[in-house]
Amino acid sequence: MYPNLYYAFKDIFGSAPSGLRFINSFGFFVALSFLAAAYVLTIELKRKERTGLLTGQDVKMVVGKQASPGELLLNFLLGFLLGYKIIGLFISGNASGDPQQFIFSSEGNLPVGLGLGVLFAGLKWWEKHKQKLDKPEERTIRIWPHDRVGDLVIYAALFGFLGAKIFHNLENWNDFVANPVEALLSFSGLTFYGGLICAAVAIWFYTRKHKINFTLLCDAIAPALILAYSLGRIGCQVAGDGDWGVLNSAYVTEPGPKSKVVLADTATFQRTLQAHGNFYLRNFQVNNTSEIPHISVKAPGWLPNWLFAYTYPHNVVNEGAPIPGCTEEQYCNQLPIPVFPTPFYETIMAFLLFLLLWSLRKKLKAPGTLFGVYLIVNGIERFLIEQIRVNTKYSIFGFHPTQAEIIAVLLVIGGAALYFIMKKKYETTLAAKA
Known part of the structure; x- marks a missing residue:
């Protein structure tokens, strides 16, 4: 196993920089999964835009203004935090220390933080200065859904992590009660379905605000989600995060x-x-x-x-x-x-499901049906793997399901209902136009 990249590089190349100890293998593959999902989602959104299914939103923006004090301050703070904590983590000289403890402590590298903060603020000022006009003017710019993929990924990551932590602590309530601070701040202990549910709610609010068809976005994001899950499970397997079978x-x-x-x-x-x-x-x-x-x-x-x-x-x-x-x-x-090794099994199963959804994306014409299929196959896959996974079981009317089994069954039922309802709605709309 490779708990972090230091061990992987040392095993492959014989030696490795000590700073690689702070790049956890699980986090590395989660980052890759988000990048891969963003790429696949961008491709699919562009395809839907070309076919006229999705349209852009006209946004009025003022261009030609110099950077405001607020923008400079924000960029300084971002640079300062990056330098003080992240870069400070690598050059702290405490290579065997606990990165989680370091990040949530007051420790850091002040000179690097200040230097990077000034650099970020200076770059922002220079960027705005190059675009400065004698008289700032208001322009209307069309923003397409694929232009918002970056925002969507950030929303999914932020609220997904929050939801994953909440559902994990609900599933392991005794551990949470024993040490709530450790349970909330720990980088380990994440529940995929909790992340999926909370991220979905956040993205729904985002699409309403920016007038993006949520149903079509769900169809576009379905293959990306299952691909991200496949890559994320590689991280579970490589790191050995306890998410294994019986x-x-x-x-x-x-x-x-x-x-x-x-x-x-x-x-x-x-x-x-x-x-x-x-x-x-x-x-x-x-x-x-x-x-x-x-x-x-x-x-x-x-x-x-x-x-x-x-x-x-x-x-x-x-x-x-x-x-x-x-x-x-x-x-x-x-x-x-x-x-x-259930994470390895899920990596293979999820990747095969990604290929299935990718092959169906042009064949299923009714909006929402591809996402319905995603919910069905995702639920079936997770229900099957739960039969040999270690997880907390509940006692409900003589049955002893896990949290994931309950959600998996609900996903299959909900996915099937969504598929048939949207298919019927689409057929009725076509008949009315005929």
Whole structure:
């Protein structure tokens, strides 16, 4: 596992700059997922604009004005924060420190912060000065939906992160109550569906404000969403963030630095489980090891064992037992009993669903139907993967679903209803025009 890019570069190239310790692998792939989603969304919005489905909005703007004190101050503050915190993080000399603790502390590099703040303010002043006119004038500029992709991504990222944190803490209420500050400020602990729901609400308000057809935007964003999910799950797998499957009782981890898994009979599995009972009881929040979920599946001879049983060595959440011979200051644990690598499964499944949605985007003519299909396949995929994932279960009328299973079922039902309603509405509109 590569908790951050330092470990990845060190493994690949033999050495790496210590500053790469502060670029978490999960965050790196999440950033890539947003960039990929923005690119795909831009392509699809432009296609809908060319076909006349989406139109631009005329906006009046005053051009030729010099930069205002407010604009200069805002750019100074952005530059100052970037230099004081982010660049200060890399050159602080505390390469083994906790980046989360550093960012939320008062520590930073004051000279770099001030210098970058002045630079940002100066660049803004120069940009406006070059465009300055003797007499500022009001002009009408047409802004197309694809021009707003940057804003949409920022809204999705901000409210998506907020929603993911809220839903994760609702799902893990006891942990939140025990330490609410840590739970809210931690970079770990995110629930995808919570992010999706809150981001969708925020974007709906944004489209109303800027007169963008929300239904058509949903269709355009559907392939981008599933692609972003696929890339984000790579980050979960590479970092080993605890978002993995249940135990595969057909194997145990062989003691040693290579994290090798070996076949195990029932007695060997039970001995290993008992030997690390405290860890598993705490991790699964049960009172007896007999309650710990596990499935026994042996890998076919033509596939590698890790596809069915992975130990997540050096995982970013430091779960498991110490790895013999590991000399790193952090991330020296691996799972005593391997688990199903569900993030890898979801990466593959989500990418195949992206290809499906991308192939359907021109075939489904009724607005809203492509997004309906996205909700259906997304819900089915998540419901299936939940059968072998570790998650908190609720007790509802004798059933014990996870939060994700409940939302997945609602997505399938809602997606099917949306598909048939929008399809019927589209057919009725065509019939009325005929």
